[in-house]
C-alpha cells in the first residue's frame with residue numbers, strides 16, 4: 001500500500017449529507033477504510049429538506065435499506081410529483097409529476113401527438129395521459145407489478161438522519177460529538193491534515209468530507225475554494241420554515257404555491273406537515289414573510305417559525321485537495337424541485353466510483369468536478385425555467401423574473417421549445433424531457449411548431465390512439481386505493 005493510500009476518512013457534519021455519506025461509505029467502501037463522523041449537537045442541522053425525487057429509491061437499494069422500514073422510521077409518505085399553484089398565472093395550477101406522459105416514438109415524445117390532437121379539436125389536457133399525475137390528483141397510490149408507478153418520498157429529515165446514523169454505526173462508523181474549532185493544513189501540500197475539536201481532541205485523516213452545511217468549514221473556511229453566486233438567476237435568498245399538525249389525510253405530492261415574492265411549500269408526512277416560504281428579501285421582509293406564511297397554513301404550529309438565509313450558487317470545486325464537499329457545503333440551488341438530497345446522493349455515488357484508494361489524483365478530481373459542473377448547470381436551468389416562464393402581472397418580483405437574463409443554455413432550450421416544440425436533454429440533466437414539457441406547458445408555453453409524425457394517422461386513428469391511452473390510465477387509477485389507506489397498511493409510523 002502506498003503512503004498516500006486513504007486509510008481513514010473523516011466526515012465533518014451529521015445532517016442528511018453527513019449521515020447519507022457515512023451510510024454509503026460504511027456499507028460500500030470495503031473493510032480497510034475507517035470512517036469517522038464528527039457532529040455538533042450544539043450547532044444542530046438545518047432541519048429542513050424533506051421532499052425527494054425518485055432516484056432516492058436506488059440509493060436505498062444500493063445500501064440494502066428496506067423501503068417499509070425506512071418509511072415507518074421517518075413517518076414518510078409517497079410523493080408522485082409537485083403541484084404548482086399560481087405559477088403560470090394567479091389561480092393556475094399544474095402538476096409536475098414523476099410519470100411519463102403518453103408514449104414516445106422515434107420522432108420524439110408524446111407531446112407531438114397531443115399537440116396534433118389539439119389542432120384537430122381534442123380537448124383533453126396533457127396531464128390526462130400521465131398515470132402518476134392522475135393518481136396524484138385523486139390522492140391514490142399503490143405498488144403494483146402490472147402498473148409500475150414512479151414515486152419518491154416525503155420524509156422527516158431529523159428521523160432520516162437518525163435512521164442512517166444507526167445504520168452506519170452498526171457497520172462500524174465511529175461518531176464523535178463535538179464542535180470543530182480548528183482545521184489544520186499541511187504547509188507543503190495545502191491538504192487538510194487534521195481537525196481539532198473545542199474539547200482539544202485532534203482527529204487526523206487522509207480524506208475529509210465536508211458536510212458542515214452552508215458554512216463550508218473545510219472546503220471554504222480552510223481551503224478558500226470560492227463560490228459562484230447565482231442569485232442573479234435565482235433571486236430568492238431566504239426561507240422561513242414551520243411545522244404544523246396534520247389536519248387532513250396526507251396528499252401524495254408536494255405543494256408549491258407561488259405568492260407575490262416567492263413560493264410556499266407544503267410537505268405532508270404521516271404525523272405532521274412541513275411548511276415554508278422561500279422568498280426574495282428585496283421584495284419581502286422577514287416579518288412580512290412570517291405573517292404571510294402563518295396566514296396560509298392549516299393546522300396548529302408545532303415549531304417556532306425559523307428564518308434561514310442562503311445564497312444560491314455553488315462552490316467552485318466540489319472536490320479540492322483532499323476535501324470533498326457534499327450537501328449544503330457544496331452549494332445550494334433552492335428547493336423548488338427537491339434536488340438537494342438527490343445531489344447529495346449523486347455526489348456520494350460519483351465519489352465512490354472514483355474513490356482514491358491509493359491517493360488523490362489530479363485526473364480523478366478533474367473528472368469528479370466536471371461531472372458535478374454538468375449536473376449543477378442542468379439543475380440550475382430547470383429551476384430557473386419555472387421563474388422565467390411565468391405570466392404573472394401582479395407583482396414586481398414576478399415581472400423581474402420574466403425580464404431577467406438567464407443562462408445561455410436555458411435560453412436555447414426555451415427558444416427551441418417555443419419555435420419547434422422539441423426538447424433535447426443536456427449532459428447532466430437529471431430531469432427527463434417529460435419534466436421539461438410538463439413545466440413548460442404547465443406555465444403556458446405553447447410551441448408554434450411540433451413534429452408532424454402524427455400526420456401518418458387519420459383523424460379516426462389519432463382519436464382511437466389518444467382515447468385508448470386515456471382510458472387505460474383512468475381505469476388503472478380507479479383501481480388504486482387511497483394514498484392514506486395504502487400507507488396505513490404498508491408503512492404506518494405507529
Ligand SMILES: Cc1cc2nc3c(=O)[nH]c(=O)nc-3n(C[C@H](O)[C@H](O)[C@H](O)COP(=O)(O)OP(=O)(O)OC[C@H]3O[C@@H](n4cnc5c(N)ncnc54)[C@H](O)[C@@H]3O)c2cc1C
Nearest residue numbers: 013014015016017046049051180212213327328335340341
Ligand atoms: C429552506 C430549505 C428547504 C429545503 N428543502 C429541501 C427539499 O425539500 N428537498 C431536498 O432535497 N433538499 C431540500 N433542502 C436542502 C436540504 O435541507 C439539505 O440538502 C440537507 O438537509 C443536507 O444538509 P447538510 O447535511 O448539508 O447540512 P446541515 O443539515 O446544516 O448539517 C450540517 C452539519 O454540520 C455540523 N457542523 C457544522 N459546523 C460544525 C462544527 N464547527 N463542528 C462540528 N459540526 C459542525 C452540524 O452540527 C450539522 O450536523 C432545503 C434547504 C433549505 C434551506
